[in-house]
Amino acid sequence: MELDDRQIQISENLEKVREKVRVACEKAGRSATEITLIAVTKTYPLSDISALVHLGVHEFGENRSAEGEEKAKEISGTWHFQGQMQSNKIKQIVQWANVIHSLDDLRHIPFIKKSLPDGKVISVFLQVALDENLHRGGAPEELLPVLAEKVLSTQGLQLEGLMAVAPLDQDPHRGFSHLERIHSEFSQQFPMSKNLSAGMSNDFEVAIQYGATHIRVGSSILGVRTGPL
Numbered sequence: 001m002e003l004d005d006r007q008i009q010i011s012e013n014l015e016k017v018r019e020k021v022r023v024a025c026e027k028a029g030r031s032a033t034e035i036t037l038i039a040v041t042k043t044y045p046l047s048d049i050s051a052l053v054h055l056g057v058h059e060f061g062e063n064r065s066a067e068g069e070e071k072a073k074e075i076s077g078t079w080h081f082q083g084q085m086q087s088n089k090i091k092q093i094v095q096w097a098n099v100i101h102s103l104d105d106l107r108h109i110p111f112i113k114k115s116l117p118d119g120k121v122i123s124v125f126l127q128v129a130l131d132e133n134l135h136r137g138g139a140p141e142e143l144l145p146v147l148a149e150k151v152l153s154t155q156g157l158q159l160e161g162l163m164a165v166a167p168l169d170q171d172p173h174r175g176f177s178h179l180e181r182i183h184s185e186f187s188q189q190f191p192m193s194k195n196l197s198a199g200m201s202n203d204f205e206v207a208i209q210y211g212a213t214h215i216r217v218g219s220s221i222l223g224v225r226t227g228p229l
Contacts (some may be wrong), residue, residue: 007051012220014055021215025171034057035208038080040200040218042067048222049075061216065092073094082163082197082216084137091115099123101163101197101216104139109114109150109157116156124151125163125197125214128182131176131221138164148190161213162186172203176210183211 003011004079017037025032040061049060049071059140060075063083064070069092072079081097085104090111093100102111104127116122116200129138139147144162151159166175176198183196197208201220208215 006048006095007054010048010051010222013223014057015053016228017217017220020205021049021208024205028209030114030208034213036214038082038214038216039221040082040216040220041071044218044222046071052221053077061218062097065089065096068093069096069147069228080216087111095118097122097134099125099160101125101214102127102137103147103151104129104137106143106147106150109147109154113154121156121158123158123160125160125195126151126193127165128179130164130178131167131170144182144186145189148186148193154191159190159193161193161197163197163214166198166202166207167204173209174207176203176207180210 021035021037022032025035028176031136036059037057038059038061039052039057042063053075058077059080060077061080061082062071065081068079068081079096080097080099080101081093082101085108087108090108094112094115095117100122103124127138127146128141128144148159151157164179166172179198185194196211197214197216198212199215201217204212204215204217
């Protein structure tokens, strides 16, 4: 099948990202097979996602539930919700998402359990705040064990690990170094939570250096967004 210009662009960008992942892992003494690359598809059309499927990508991230629901109906894959959770959106989120990256509120767990379709298991990352003001979402570090215990005691939820977003006003090395320490201590208490969701287009190579297993990459693969943010 002959590729059009857009498909060629996506293919070339994806290959560049995969090579950066490979190099970052090599520098960190890790294997690229340890990294789950999530293509963040918010605001991009279904045609772009179809192109990614043909290129072997099957992990997709969305920040808005309505958009994620529509896309997940059309494209098979593992769908990750990574936006800020709101109580009134939880029922919709758990219908289409396979993974939630942004659980940071104890009050949301009963809503998730109540809304889960029968027999469905949803994977959960606890979002931890790396800045004191919680500007980018996340729970304070001291709340993580309480959240984890509640997730583990709730049928239908599977604890994967931690997620964080590097503070905008900080060197990402500082933020992700802090996260690495938090995750190391947390995973000693909760050994099943071996995964770490960290790193986006501008900092995923740094995140890999500090133990990220899941990276959430949008514009580096699909280009500058032209749709509404």
